[in-house]
Amino acid sequence: MNDAAPRPDGSSRGRRLLARVHALGAGAVAVGETPSVRVTNSWWHVELPLPTAEQWARVGSSIPVILAAAAAVYVGVNKPDVPMLDLAGAITLLVVSFAAATWQLIWVRQSSENDAPATGLRAGKAFKTFRSFAFALPFPLLIAGVIWTELVRDTGEVDVTGRTHISPKVVQNGDTLTVTLEGQPNRHRLRLTLRAADAPGDWSGSQFCVPETQLGVALLGGNGKAQAERVDSGEHVDLRLGGSTKVRAQITVHTDLGCHMEVSVLKAVLHD
Amino acid sequence: MRHRPGPFSLAATAMILALTIALIIVSCGGDEADETKERLTVATQKNLPGIAWVPPNSYKRSGFDHQLSQRIGEELGAKVNPLDIPIGDRVTVLTESDADLAIAAFSITADRMKKIDFAGPYITTYQGFLTGKQSPNIRSAHDLKGRRICAWADTTNLTPLRGLDVEVVQKEDATDCITAVTKNEVDAFSTDQLLLYGFADRYASKGLKVVPKLTVGAPQHYGIGLPKKDRARCKLIRDYLKRYVNGTEWITDIQANLPKVVQTLPDWQNHLKPTNAAIDARSCRDAPNP
Numbered sequence: 001m002n003d004a005a006p007r008p009d010g011s012s013r014g015r016r017l018l019a020r021v022h023a024l025g026a027g028a029v030a031v032g033e034t035p036s037v038r039v040t041n042s043w044w045h046v047e048l049p050l051p052t053a054e055q056w057a058r059v060g061s062s063i064p065v066i067l068a069a070a071a072a073v074y075v076g077v078n079k080p081d082v083p084m085l086d087l088a089g090a091i092t093l094l095v096v097s098f099a100a101a102t103w104q105l106i107w108v109r110q111s112s113e114n115d116a117p118a119t120g121l122r123a124g125k126a127f128k129t130f131r132s133f134a135f136a137l138p139f140p141l142l143i144a145g146v147i148w149t150e151l152v153r154d155t156g157e158v159d160v161t162g163r164t165h166i167s168p169k170v171v172q173n174g175d176t177l178t179v180t181l182e183g184q185p186n187r188h189r190l191r192l193t194l195r196a197a198d199a200p201g202d203w204s205g206s207q208f209c210v211p212e213t214q215l216g217v218a219l220l221g222g223n224g225k226a227q228a229e230r231v232d233s234g235e236h237v238d239l240r241l242g243g244s245t246k247v248r249a250q251i252t253v254h255t256d257l258g259c260h261m262e263v264s265v266l267k268a269v270l271h272d
Numbered sequence: 273m274r275h276r277p278g279p280f281s282l283a284a285t286a287m288i289l290a291l292t293i294a295l296i297i298v299s300c301g302g303d304e305a306d307e308t309k310e311r312l313t314v315a316t317q318k319n320l321p322g323i324a325w326v327p328p329n330s331y332k333r334s335g336f337d338h339q340l341s342q343r344i345g346e347e348l349g350a351k352v353n354p355l356d357i358p359i360g361d362r363v364t365v366l367t368e369s370d371a372d373l374a375i376a377a378f379s380i381t382a383d384r385m386k387k388i389d390f391a392g393p394y395i396t397t398y399q400g401f402l403t404g405k406q407s408p409n410i411r412s413a414h415d416l417k418g419r420r421i422c423a424w425a426d427t428t429n430l431t432p433l434r435g436l437d438v439e440v441v442q443k444e445d446a447t448d449c450i451t452a453v454t455k456n457e458v459d460a461f462s463t464d465q466l467l468l469y470g471f472a473d474r475y476a477s478k479g480l481k482v483v484p485k486l487t488v489g490a491p492q493h494y495g496i497g498l499p500k501k502d503r504a505r506c507k508l509i510r511d512y513l514k515r516y517v518n519g520t521e522w523i524t525d526i527q528a529n530l531p532k533v534v535q536t537l538p539d540w541q542n543h544l545k546p547t548n549a550a551i552d553a554r555s556c557r558d559a560p561n562p
Contacts, residue, residue, distance in 0.1 A: 197382075198381075198382045202430075202431040202434065203431065203490075205381055205382075205383045205384075205428065205431065206379075206381060206428035206429075206430075206431040206432065206489060206490065207381060207382070207428070207489070207490030207491075208379075208380045208381050208382050208385070208490075208493060208554060209490050209491070210382075210553070211549065211550055211553030211554065212550070256490060256491050257398075257487070257490075257491070258398065258432065258487065258488065258489045258490040258491065259490040259491075260490070
């Protein structure tokens with residue numbers, strides 16, 4: 001038995017869909033002439049209303065908001081471990097994208113071609129062009145925001161202070177100590193800020209040597225050119241890592257005779 | 273027979289009386305002028321020859337710190353009121369507002385800076401050793417091994433000695449250590465070289481001498497202590513000290529009060545004089561940088 005055999009009334013013997021869409025003028029929907037889909041078979045039939053172009057437009061206008069929100073959530077969850085300032089541009093793009101998407105959603109819902117005045121942007125082709133622009137605008141913004149975030153993840157500053165080790169801590173004039181960075185550096189430079197303080201306990205009760213103390217910093221090993229730079233306590237030195245897989249820096253203490261100093265890493269930041 | 277005063281003696285008596293009254297008025301007037309001056313209570317020492325010294329049975333003060341306190345008084349337009357204190361009370365008199373300043377061979381340290389302000393340093397010295405006539409021959413740190421060394425309690429001098437293989441004998445007063453050295457109860461007395469040169473000069477007849485080129489510990493930077501609340505005064509004194517150490521008065525004050533330093537310490541100005549950067553780095557701060 002062929003279910004697809006046509007019947008005299010135009011319907012199949014089994015299920016057969018018939019769609020009768022009433023073409024209506026410029027967004028106007030006449031009462032009783034709503035576009036619909038008729039589903040019918042031998043035993044029953046039902047006529048479902050079909051969304052109008054206006055209704056499709058309203059649903060479609062939600063898409064940029066949903067995508068912008070999704071992008072913001074993605075960036076928030078997968079935020080790179082970098083200073084917030086590095087991400088400021090990406091965050092701005094995502095915020096603008098979300099704001100633009102929200103605005104166009106509200107604007108589309110509040111306006112319709114029915115009640116639009118026949119003048120200005122809302123009239124005719126210019127109105128449709130502007131609406132298309134408002135719909136499309138959030139997409140490049142949110143794409144740029146996500147790409148920016150990924151670029152920062154690959155090239156931005158990484159605070160690795162917690163990954164540094166220094167020994168020994170209490171030193172005198174001419175002593176050397178070593179700063180080691182745990183793990184591989186994934187950037188080309190290391191900005192190292194060291195702090196020299198009077199050694200704790202009895203020493204800090206009998207001396208005050210910080211102002212005359214300087215620290216000479218030189219990178220050990222690796223392919224990078226060895227650098228030796230003298231800095232005061234609290235000043236940073238920028239070391240070119242030159243592709244080293246293991247970062248070790250030698251610190252030489254220059255202070256007054258008899259001073260006992262404690263040297264620590266105040267901040268260590270990898271960057272390109 | 274009673275002697276009757278003549279007209280001449282009456283006139284003389286009247287003149288003496290008038291002169292006395294005039295003198296009283298003038299002297300009272302002088303007091304009033306002094307009373308208008310702010311009084312500056314300066315905590316100080318009295319047993320450090322060449323630094324802050326009051327001879328026995330005398331009230332005449334002398335020494336480098338004393339001279340500096342007079343100069344600070346003039347700079348601030350104040351009358352200096354010295355207050356002799358035990359060495360261990362220098363921080364307390366300032367935190368409890370018993371003194372306005374402390375100029376008392378007072379080393380600037382990171383710990384003290386948390387409680388009080390310092391202006392300075394105005395002079396820098398290292399901790400050295402003083403020996404007597406009967407003391408063993410001490411020339412280097414190696415010669416100190418196993419020796420009995422007298423040190424002043426409640427000072428920064430104790431810490432560097434702990435790192436040496438010596439027996440430390442603590443005394444409450446520096447003069448007690450001098451007595452111990454002269455009586456050969458200890459092998460040497462260890463405190464700031466500047467003070468030792470003052471003692472060596474004062475007790476030259478007893479054969480005391482400073483061991484040359486033997487120092488321990490970090491440099492001691494002498495500063496003027498102030499309560500934390502007086503930051504404006506602290507900055508005034510800081511600025512004055514920068515002018516003072518770079519001028520001739522600093523040199524003449526050392527030459528006058530510590531002649532042994534000038535005679536025996538080569539290149540003494542470079543050893544003792546702080547730089548402006550050192551003064552700025554330590555003056556009127558709550559904590560060392562950074």
